[in-house]
Amino acid sequence: xxxxxxxxxxxxxxxxxxxxxxxxxxxxxxxxxxxxxxxxxxxxxxxxxxxxxxxxxxxxxxxxxxxxxxxxxxxxxxxxxxxxxxxxxxxxxxxxxxxxxxxxxxxxxxxxxxxxxxxxxxxxxxxxxxxxxxxxxxxxxxxxxxxxxxxxxxxxxxxxxxxxxxxxxxxxxxxxxxxxxxxxxxxxxxxxxxxxxxxxxxxxxxxxxxxxxxxxxxxxxxxxxxxxxxxxxxxxxxxxxxxxxxx
Numbered sequence: 464x465x466x467x468x469x470x471x472x473x474x475x476x477x478x479x480x481x482x483x484x485x486x487x488x489x490x491x492x493x494x495x496x497x498x499x500x501x502x503x504x505x506x507x508x509x510x511x512x513x514x515x516x517x518x519x520x521x522x523x524x525x526x527x528x529x530x531x532x533x534x535x536x537x538x539x540x541x542x543x544x545x546x547x548x549x550x551x552x553x554x555x556x557x558x559x560x561x562x563x564x565x566x567x568x569x570x571x572x573x574x575x576x577x578x579x580x581x582x583x584x585x586x587x588x589x590x591x592x593x594x595x596x597x598x599x600x601x602x603x604x605x606x607x608x609x610x611x612x613x614x615x616x617x618x619x620x621x622x623x624x625x626x627x628x629x630x631x632x633x634x635x636x637x638x639x640x641x642x643x644x645x646x647x648x649x650x651x652x653x654x655x656x657x658x659x660x661x662x663x664x665x666x667x668x669x670x671x672x673x674x675x676x677x678x679x680x681x682x683x684x685x686x687x688x689x690x691x692x693x694x695x696x697x698x699x700x701x702x703x704x705x706x707x708x709x710x
Contacts, residue, residue: 473501474557478510480522481562484571494560495519507547507561508536511573524573531691534626537564538573544628544689564631577627584643588670590650593662607659620653620699622692629696632685641675645686645696648677652699655706668707677703 476499483492497514508526515522527533529548536547539562541555552559567575584590609617629645630636636644648671654660655667671677677700686696 473503475499476501476510476552477558478514479558479560480514480572481560482522482572483569484523485569486571501552505552507540507550507552507555507559510552511547511561522573523571525575532624534577534624534691537575537577537626537628537631538562539564539631544631546626546628546691549691564627566630566633566636567627575627577625580627580630581625581646584647585650588643588647588651590654592654592657592660594659595661609658613656613658617653617656619694620649620656623649623694624692626691628689628691629686632689634683634685635679635681639675639679642679643671643676645680645690645700647671648680648703649694649696649699651676652703655703664706664709668703671703672707677707 478497478499479494480497481492482490482495484490497518499510499513499518502509508529511522511524515524524538524547525535526548527535531546531549534546537544538547539545540547540550541560544564561573563569563573563575564577567577567580569575623646625646627646633642633644636642651667651671654662655664673679680700682697682700684697687694687698690696
C-alpha cells in the first residue's frame with residue numbers, strides 16, 4: 464500500500480501596504496504589515512480581500528472583473544506595476560510590498576483615480592471616430608468592409624484595458640503631467656488606421672507631435688515591459704514617428 468502524501472503547509476506571507484487617506488488631514492503615509500497564510504492558487508486580489516474581510520475593513524483597493532479585463536486593480540507590486548488579480552502569490556517572495564500607482568490622483572491606500580486621467584486624455588485626443596454626416600446616416604451606411612489584416616491590427620490595439628500600468632512605468636509621465644503616454648499614443652494609432660475616421664495625418668500629428676506626445680517618449684520601454692496585455696506599445700510609438708516623417 465502506497466503511503467498517503469503529506470499535504471504541504473502554505474507559506475506565511477507578510478504583505479506590507481502603503482496606507483494613506485488624502486481626505487483625512489490627520490492621515491500620514493505609512494507601511495502597514497499584514498500576516499496571512501498562503502492558499503493554493505492565491506492571487507494578490509484574493510489576499511487583499513482576505514485582509515479586508517479578516518484584518519482591516521478600512522483597506523481601500525479597486526476591483527471589478529477579477530479576470531484581467533477591467534484594469535481597475537493596478538498597483539505597484541514589489542516595485543513593479545501589475546494587476547493584483549493576475550499576480551499569483553506563489554510567484555512572489557514571502558515579503559510583498561504594495562503601493563498605489565504613481566501619476567494618478569490618490570483616492571486612498573491602493574485606490575487611484577485612473578478613470579479621471581483616462582477621460583482627460585481621451586477628451587484631449589478626441590478618441591472617437593470623426594466622420595462627417597454621422598448624425599443623418601443610417602446604420603447600414605456606417606458599416607464598411609475591412610481587410611482581415613487591418614481588422615486584426617485594430618483589434619490588437621483595442622485590447623488595451625487602460626489599467627495605467629504603462630503610465631506608472633513611464634519616466635516621462637512621472638516628470639510631465641501633460642504627457643499622454645503609451646496609452647494615448649496607442650489610441651491615436653488605432654484611430655489613424657481606422658478607415659472610418661476622416662481626420663488627416665496632419666490633424667493627428669497636431670495632437671501628438673510635441674513633447675507631450677511622441678517626442679516626449681524617452682524609449683525606456685517601461686510601458687511595453689509592464690503592459691499586462693503584452694501590447695507592442697513601443698512599436699506603435701515608432702510607427703507614429705515614421706508616419707510623421709512622411710507628412
